[in-house]
Amino acid sequence: xxxxxxxxxxxxxxxxxxxxxxxxxxxxxxxxxxxxxxxxxxxxxxxxxxxxxxxxxxxxxxxxxxxxxxxxxxxxxxxxxxxxxxxxxxxxxxxxxxxxxxxxxxxxxxxxxxxxxxxxxxxxxxxxxxxxxxxxxxxxxxxxxxxxxxxxxxxxxxxxxxxxxxxxxxxxxxxxxxxxxxxxxxxxxxxxxxxxxxxxxxxxxxxxxxxxxxxxxxxxxxxxxxxxxxxxxxxxxxxxxxxxxxxxxxxxxxxxxxxxxxxxxxxxx
Numbered sequence: 001x002x003x004x005x006x007x008x009x010x011x012x013x014x015x016x017x018x019x020x021x022x023x024x025x026x027x028x029x030x031x032x033x034x035x036x037x038x039x040x041x042x043x044x045x046x047x048x049x050x051x052x053x054x055x056x057x058x059x060x061x062x063x064x065x066x067x068x069x070x071x072x073x074x075x076x077x078x079x080x081x082x083x084x085x086x087x088x089x090x091x092x093x094x095x096x097x098x099x100x101x102x103x104x105x106x107x108x109x110x111x112x113x114x115x116x117x118x119x120x121x122x123x124x125x126x127x128x129x130x131x132x133x134x135x136x137x138x139x140x141x142x143x144x145x146x147x148x149x150x151x152x153x154x155x156x157x158x159x160x161x162x163x164x165x166x167x168x169x170x171x172x173x174x175x176x177x178x179x180x181x182x183x184x185x186x187x188x189x190x191x192x193x194x195x196x197x198x199x200x201x202x203x204x205x206x207x208x209x210x211x212x213x214x215x216x217x218x219x220x221x222x223x224x225x226x227x228x229x230x231x232x233x234x235x236x237x238x239x240x241x242x243x244x245x246x247x248x249x250x251x252x253x254x255x256x257x258x259x260x261x262x263x264x265x266x267x268x269x
Contacts, residue, residue, distance in 0.1 A: 008247040014207045014240045022070030023242030027255050028106045028160075030073045032097075033063035034087070034148060035110035035164075037080035041230055044222035052222070056080050060227055063108070065234035075102055083115045084144035088151075103156040105258040108202070108237065109148065110164040112185050115141045123184055126191040142188055149196055158258045158269060160251075161199040162241060163189040167208045198251060198269075202240045 019025070033039050041060035045053035058064055058076045067074035077097040092098060115121045124140025134150035137143030149161055165186040173179035186205045193199040209215055219229030245252045250268040257263050 006246070012243065014243040015236055017239060018235050019239045019242045020069065020235055022066060022238040024245040025066065025238040025241045026070040026072065027245065027252060028072050030104040031063070031066065031106045031108065032075040032077050032104040033061070033108050033110070035078040036082040036114050037224055039063060039078035039110050040076060040080055042080045042224050044224045046222070054080050060230050062230045062234035062237060065231050066238055069234065070238060075104060081114055082111065083119055084111050084141060084148060085115070085119065085121065088144055088147055098151060098155060100155055103259060104159060105255060106160045106162065107152055108162045108164060109145070111145060112141070112166055116181055116185060117178070123188060125188065126195055129195060131195060146192055149192070149199070156259060158198070160255070161196065162202050163193055163199065164202045165189055165205040167204040167211045169211045171210055200244050202237060204236070208236060
C-alpha cells in the first residue's frame with residue numbers, strides 16, 4: 001500500500017484528484033448546506049406554452065449526493081432564490097435552521113448569486129463584521145453572510161465551515177463584469193475565512209471548470225443544472241474538502257469530538 005497517496009502533495013491542486021466516494025469528507029457525520037437554487041437540486045421545466053417552472057428536488061441536490069457518497073447526514077438549509085438577507089430575517093427561523101437538534105459538524109455556504117445579481121446588494125467587506133457581536137454587523141452582503149457563520153458558531157462552536165465561491169463563465173474574465181464581481185465575492189470569502197477559525201474556501205472560481213457554453217450543454221437544463229451537473233458539483237465539492245483536510249490534518253484531528261464536551265488538549269481543536 002502506498003500510504004503517501006493519502007497525504008498532502010505539494011504540487012496537487014484542489015481538484016486534480018476527484019474523489020467520487022468523498023475521500024476524507026466522510027469523517028463528518030453531519031453536514032448542512034446553506035444556499036439557493038443550485039444547492040437545492042432545482043430543475044427548470046418548460047410547458048407546451050413556453051412557461052417556466054422551478055422545482056427544488058432536494059434528493060438531486062449536490063448536498064444529498066454528498067450524503068449518499070460519503071455516508072453522512074445532510075441538511076438542505078436552502079431554497080431557490082435564497083439570499084443571506086432573507087435567510088437571516090425570515091426564512092431561517094421559519095424553517096428551523098437554527099434549531100440545536102439540527103446542529104451540524106460542518107457547514108457549506110453557497111450564497112451570493114441572488115444577493116449580488118438579483119438584489120444587487122452592496123458586497124461590503126470584512127470591516128463590516130463585528131467578530132464579538134454579529135448584531136453590530138453592517139447590512140451589506142459581507143455583514144449578513146458573516147452573521148450566518150456567527151450564528152452557527154453559537155450553536156456548534158467547533159464546527160468547520162466551507163465557503164464556496166461562484167464559478168466563472170469565461171476564460172476572458174476581465175471582459176466579463178459578472179465574472180469580475182464573482183472575483184470580488186471570492187476575495188471577500190478569503191477575508192472571512194481568515195477572520196474565523198476553522199473556516200476554509202472552496203474556490204471554484206479559481207480551480208473549478210469554466211461554466212461556458214459547452215459546460216452548460218452537458219450539465220445544465222435551462223438556467224439551472226441537470227442531474228449530472230449536480231452530481232458533478234458534489235464530486236468537486238467532496239474532492240475539494242478532501243484536499244483541504246489532507247493539507248490541514250491538525251485542523252481536523254478532533255472532528256469526532258465536535259458536538260461533545262470532550263477534546264484532546266495536545267491536538268489543535
